[in-house]
Amino acid sequence: MDWNQVEGNWRQLKGSAKAQWGKLTDADLMQIEGRREQLEGKIQERYGYTKERVRKELDDWYRSIASDLRESAGELSSQIDAIRADLQSLTSTVARLASKQIDRAQDTAVEAVQQADQAIRRNPLNAIAIALALGFLFGAFTRR
Numbered sequence: 842m843d844w845n846q847v848e849g850n851w852r853q854l855k856g857s858a859k860a861q862w863g864k865l866t867d868a869d870l871m872q873i874e875g876r877r878e879q880l881e882g883k884i885q886e887r888y889g890y891t892k893e894r895v896r897k898e899l900d901d902w903y904r905s906i907a908s909d910l911r912e913s914a915g916e917l918s919s920q921i922d923a924i925r926a927d928l929q930s931l932t933s934t935v936a937r938l939a940s941k942q943i944d945r946a947q948d949t950a951v952e953a954v955q956q957a958d959q960a961i962r963r964n965p966l967n968a969i970a971i972a973l974a975l976g977f978l979f980g981a982f983t984r985r
Contacts, residue, residue: 844877846910847903851875854906861902864888 847854855870858880864887865873873879877899884895961968 844903847877847906848875850910857906857909858902861898862887 851874854875858870859865862884865883869883873883881892881895881899884890884898885892890898
């Protein structure tokens with residue numbers, strides 16, 4: 842981790858900085874925006890520390906938050922892995938259910954075709970009359 846990550850995560854790290862250096866005001870922390878030089882200057886101004894002491898404290902604080910961020914990243918990685926596994930399981934379940942529904946739809950379609958075939962065989966004249974009427978209507982609607 843480098844200081845750019847501190848700047849990028851400053852909103853989350855402000856609380857840690859405030860806990861470390863309680864004399865820094867919220868306005869100071871907003872103004873600092875994670876920039877190391879600004880933070881060094883404000884700590885010197887509020888505490889009267891030497892540059893060397895400020896740098897040592899900053900380095901110590903930086904190491905502690907870097908460790909915390911690494912732990913958080915590890916936890917986040919574990920959570921992402923768990924989510925990935927859940928998504929794979931969910932995908933498998935959805936695929937299985939979709940396959941069942943497709944099978945049911947195919948069975949229903951085959952059954953409907955069989956029923957239509959039986960109805961045509963029982964009443965062939967009615968089927969011919971319906972086909973002629975549908976053909977006439979189709980022709981009437983598609984004629985320009």
